[in-house]
Amino acid sequence: MVTAIFAILFYAATAILLVGLGMRIALYARTPAPLSIPTTPAPTSRGGVAFRVATEVVLFNSLFRSNKWIWLLGWVFHAALLLVLLRHLRYFLEPVPQWVVLIQPFGLYAAFAMVAALAGLWFRRVAVDRVRYVSAPSDHLMLALLIAIGASGLAIKYLAPTDIAAVKAFFLGLMRFDWQPLPADPMLLIHLLLVVALMVIFPFSKLLHVAGVFFSPTRNQVDNPRERRRLAPWAAELERNNR
Amino acid sequence: MSKKEYEIPSVPACPEELYTPEVQPGASESVRSYPAAAQHQEPLGFPGEIPDDWQDRALTRMEELLTRSRSLRVYLESCVRCGACTDKCHYYLGTGDPKNMPVARQDLMRDIYRRHFTPAGRNFPSLVRGRELTREVMDEWFTYFHQCSQCRRCSVYCPYGIDTAEISMAAREILDAAGFGQKYVNEILCKVHKIGNNLGLPGPALEDTLEGLEEDLKDDTGQDIKIPLDAQGADILLVTPSADFFAEPHVDGLMGYAKVFHQAGLSWTLSSYASEAGNFGMFIGNYEQMKKVAERIRKAAIDLGVKRIVVGECGHAWRVAYSFWNTLAGIGHGADEKDEYARALQAQLDPNYPVPQHICELTYDLMQQGVLKFDPTANDHIGLTFHDSCNVARASRMGDMPGGQMEIPRALLRASVRNFHDMADTTIGDATFCCGGGGGLLTDELLDIRIKGALPRVTALRDVMEDKGITHMAAICAICKAQFTKVLPYYDLPMDTVVSLHQMVGNALRLDKGEI
Numbered sequence: 001m002v003t004a005i006f007a008i009l010f011y012a013a014t015a016i017l018l019v020g021l022g023m024r025i026a027l028y029a030r031t032p033a034p035l036s037i038p039t040t041p042a043p044t045s046r047g048g049v050a051f052r053v054a055t056e057v058v059l060f061n062s063l064f065r066s067n068k069w070i071w072l073l074g075w076v077f078h079a080a081l082l083l084v085l086l087r088h089l090r091y092f093l094e095p096v097p098q099w100v101v102l103i104q105p106f107g108l109y110a111a112f113a114m115v116a117a118l119a120g121l122w123f124r125r126v127a128v129d130r131v132r133y134v135s136a137p138s139d140h141l142m143l144a145l146l147i148a149i150g151a152s153g154l155a156i157k158y159l160a161p162t163d164i165a166a167v168k169a170f171f172l173g174l175m176r177f178d179w180q181p182l183p184a185d186p187m188l189l190i191h192l193l194l195v196v197a198l199m200v201i202f203p204f205s206k207l208l209h210v211a212g213v214f215f216s217p218t219r220n221q222v223d224n225p226r227e228r229r230r231l232a233p234w235a236a237e238l239e240r241n242n243r
Numbered sequence: 244m245s246k247k248e249y250e251i252p253s254v255p256a257c258p259e260e261l262y263t264p265e266v267q268p269g270a271s272e273s274v275r276s277y278p279a280a281a282q283h284q285e286p287l288g289f290p291g292e293i294p295d296d297w298q299d300r301a302l303t304r305m306e307e308l309l310t311r312s313r314s315l316r317v318y319l320e321s322c323v324r325c326g327a328c329t330d331k332c333h334y335y336l337g338t339g340d341p342k343n344m345p346v347a348r349q350d351l352m353r354d355i356y357r358r359h360f361t362p363a364g365r366n367f368p369s370l371v372r373g374r375e376l377t378r379e380v381m382d383e384w385f386t387y388f389h390q391c392s393q394c395r396r397c398s399v400y401c402p403y404g405i406d407t408a409e410i411s412m413a414a415r416e417i418l419d420a421a422g423f424g425q426k427y428v429n430e431i432l433c434k435v436h437k438i439g440n441n442l443g444l445p446g447p448a449l450e451d452t453l454e455g456l457e458e459d460l461k462d463d464t465g466q467d468i469k470i471p472l473d474a475q476g477a478d479i480l481l482v483t484p485s486a487d488f489f490a491e492p493h494v495d496g497l498m499g500y501a502k503v504f505h506q507a508g509l510s511w512t513l514s515s516y517a518s519e520a521g522n523f524g525m526f527i528g529n530y531e532q533m534k535k536v537a538e539r540i541r542k543a544a545i546d547l548g549v550k551r552i553v554v555g556e557c558g559h560a561w562r563v564a565y566s567f568w569n570t571l572a573g574i575g576h577g578a579d580e581k582d583e584y585a586r587a588l589q590a591q592l593d594p595n596y597p598v599p600q601h602i603c604e605l606t607y608d609l610m611q612q613g614v615l616k617f618d619p620t621a622n623d624h625i626g627l628t629f630h631d632s633c634n635v636a637r638a639s640r641m642g643d644m645p646g647g648q649m650e651i652p653r654a655l656l657r658a659s660v661r662n663f664h665d666m667a668d669t670t671i672g673d674a675t676f677c678c679g680g681g682g683g684l685l686t687d688e689l690l691d692i693r694i695k696g697a698l699p700r701v702t703a704l705r706d707v708m709e710d711k712g713i714t715h716m717a718a719i720c721a722i723c724k725a726q727f728t729k730v731l732p733y734y735d736l737p738m739d740t741v742v743s744l745h746q747m748v749g750n751a752l753r754l755d756k757g758e759i
């Protein structure tokens with residue numbers, strides 16, 4: 001019974017996440033950027049722009065210039081999350097690749113770092129009057145959700161161990177459409193339920209910044225308006241009708 | 244109006260001590276633009292009165308803009324409320340009103356967007372703070388989207404490059420469509436369509452003014468320096484903000500350009516039809532208006548048969564010219580084979596020069612080629628610093644290299660003045676602070692916020708005045724010049740502290756034709 005519920009939940013959540021995010025990305029890609037608006041100084045070539053966007057995605061360049069505390073907490077959180085996610089690949093891959101084995105211990109430290117950074121971000125959100133002012137209930141809930149996911153994961157590791165071989169069998173089974181039993185340990189189920197919630201919320205929330213960062217015209221446009229005429233389809237139509 | 248009516252913020256000793264104020268809700272809520280009357284709405288195609296179905300119109304326009312512009316959609320959906328931008332806006336730093344924090348300004352629209360356009364906001368409005376588009380919201384928009392100078396400083400610091408200027412332009416576009424226009428900008432747009440420039444200076448008056456200036460130049464230099472108007476077949480069309488024709492210190496800049504053209508022996512002209520570089524269409528985010536205004540330049544260029552188009556000292560005008568003219572009116576290079584509209588003008592333009600070209604680029608090239616010689620001792624009574632205009636620094640370029648918009652003006656000033664010092668690093672270049680009067684805020688009823696918004700710039704300026712013997716600050720923007728001239732006296736600085744860049748160039752330029 002538990003197995004069936006979670007199997008269905010995961011299928012549904014994965015579908016919502018992929019379709020939802022895919023539709024968002026398609027919408028962003030389809031919507032024209034009618035004017036040249038890079039924040040200058042901006043690169044004058046495609047390669048330069050790729051580098052600019054890459055430094056934003058990997059190093060959070062602008063945030064570093066902006067506020068060292070938010071940068072530190074934000075960057076540590078994201079880097080740690082990445083490690084933790086990579087560490088979890090061992091539940092989905094058989095055989096487990098060597099590099100995934102190698103990062104296991106780091107992934108564990110990362111889990112602590114992630115929770116600590118999230119706590120720091122939450123502290124800022126409450127303690128700094130400006131950030132408190134702009135925060136909506138959903139901003140607090142998002143942090144709570146992420147912290148709960150991290151904490152429940154750590155709890156499984158240290159306080160309420162589960163049969164991870166069975167967990168792996170469950171996920172491999174999901175991927176092969178050959179369901180295997182999921183251990184009914186409460187902490188595990190909580191952890192998984194929260195992850196499902198996160199996946200479902202993703203395409204409807206501010207987590208869309210993951211896609212937005214690649215589509216931001218102030219960052220991804222080449223600075224060449226004098227050399228190239230940019231014309232959105234609707235603007236071209238306007239021009240035709242006007243003449 | 245006496246100075247006493249405004250509360251003047253105290254100026255810290257140096258930019259490092261410009262502390263971020265505490266959140267003071269409502270601190271600037273009473274500072275409001277005048278609404279536009281029917282006579283300034285209808286000619287632009289906006290409703291003259293607030294119609295009964297204003298809400299439908301606003302939402303319809305919003306939906307249209309969401310499909311027209313990627314930036315609006317992406318920026319409304321991507322903000323994580325990290326707070327990195329909260330202390331970056333000069334209006335927040337000057338007032339402490341939390342709705343002047345860039346993210347909170349965006350949220351004025353984002354809350355509406357969530358409520359009306361997203362499943363999360365429709366179903367769980369209290370969770371994500373979705374908000375119905377009511378009259379109060381419109382009033383709040385009208386207030387706070389006219390306390391944003393669209394300077395883009397926030398976009399530099401946001402991890403996703405979220406540009407509040409894009410949001411505030413869209414907001415004003417929606418306000419206009421629903422009948423909530425702002426008088427200052429819309430009145431000026433009407434003038435430019437009717438008369439050809441923002442100041443409403445008709446052709447004959449312009450001709451008189453220019454003759455007067457030629458006489459001044461003669462008295463000043465002993466030489467016949469011309470300021471040609473409507474000279475058919477000239478090589479260069481100069482398009483400059485109309486304030487250059489008579490406001491101080493703008494007009495000294497215009498005389499500086501004339502000296503440059505004269506000394507280099509270039510054939511140039513102004514146009515009475517396109518006697519305005521400014522394009523206030525940008526401030527209301529309206530593509531059609533922007534295009535209409537830009538097309539005046541296109542027509543003038545075609546009619547006069549010029550080969551080059553040069554733009555005078557103006558920040559937002561240079562943004563529109565550099566970044567948008569090619570798109571809006573085909574004023575630029577690189578049009579498609581099949582793009583007849585753009586080809587019509589491009590065929591006539593000289594491919595060896597960038598189009599449009601900034602007057603600073605032109606002067607700089609001539610200096611590099613040795614055509615112009617400078618004698619900086621002519622400016623020895625001056626200690627100079629330079630105010631980067633937001634639209635030039637963060638929304639355009641000069642020269643071939645990124646950042647040329649910072650370097651080229653400074654190279655010209657260093658050649659013209661021996662005592663030149665920059666203000667603090669955190670207040671110049673792409674981190675520059677707005678003068679406080681940009682983006683359609685240069686109107687008297689907003690003086691309170693203009694004074695307060697100037698605080699960060701004034702702090703940095705005072706600092707170099709005290710430490711480095713600086714006496715003047717050069718600007719390359721008509722709005723910056725007008726704003727500082729008006730606002731600096733409230734901070735007990737002389738109004739003539741601000742000068743035109745080409746005024747400094749003009750002073751230092753050696754006009755003797757003999758061996759130099």
Ligand code: SF4
Binds near residue numbers: 345
């Ligand atoms: S810096 Fe960008 S993401 Fe952060 S709160 Fe401001 S607008 Fe939102």
Ligand code: SF4
Binds near residue numbers: 343391395
């Ligand atoms: S664009 Fe400038 S004025 Fe507007 S919110 Fe950003 S920093 Fe403030």
